[in-house]
Amino acid sequence: DSGVTQTPKHLITATGQRVTLRCSPRSGDLSVYWYQQSLDQGLQFLIQYYNGEERAKGNILERFSAQQFPDLHSELNLSSLELGDSALYFCASNKGLAGGDTQYFGPGTRLTVL
Amino acid sequence: SQQGEEDPQALSIQEGENATMNCSYKTSINNLQWYRQNSGRGLVHLILIRSNEREKHSGRLRVTLDTSKKSSSLLITASRAADTASYFCATDALAGRRALTFGSGTRLQVQP
Secondary structure (H helix, E strand, O other): OOOOEEEOOEEEEOOOOOEEEEEEOOOOOOEEEEEEEEOOOEEEEEEEEEOOEEEEEOOOOOOEEEEEOOOOOEEEEEOOOOHHHOEEEEEEEEOOOOEOOOOEEOOOEEEEEO | OOOOEEEOOEEEEEOOOOEEEEEEOOOOEEEEEEEEEOOOOOEEEEEEEEOOOOEEEEOOEEEEEEOOOOEEEEEEOOOOHHHOEEEEEEEEEOOOOOEEEEOOOEEEEEEO
16 A cells, blocks of 8 residues: 555546546655556656646646645546546655655546546 | 657566566666556556666566666566566656656566
8 A cells, every 4th residue: 555545446427527536645745746547658647746836747638637735635637528538547646846756656546438 | 758668568477487577768867667557556666776776676676777778677586476467667857857757568477
């Protein structure tokens, strides 16, 4: 158990809908990272937040947004969902600013868009 | 885009044998990490090797890094059925965005 929690575990929704994925980092970690894992694209970095502020951006679509709250939990919002957004979404956390340090991953949220 | 590419894509061995996976990457790095993922689960960090290190050991794991060839290998000795998983290398690029870039992974199947 990494200490990172994600909810929900599974999410099934329809095209055009909006969903929110939630992540709680390990105790003491200030950075949260979001990743998307799909069969065709592999594991793609989406975005990093550090202590409430956006720190680094990856291949995140404009339809997706994220935020980190004062209690350090983070939410990833996916809107106008398309079939191709079906994937596993992971969050990870670590203590510092440096995204290149060891990251601790949550169990993921499996999103299915029908 | 993928910074690292693992080779082979899939590997099947018998329990007790050694498994070797390779990773090649494109840009200069601060460090390279290996992660393991059981089917559909979260990734688990295995080992981190810095750019000024050439070899590192952790239990049955041995990682090598050749920065001149931009490649790394992960050796799992005396494999067990429980080692069955996908293994990913991840690089922390020296320049630009400080975020891990993951390779495409090697699926390891260890037959009991």
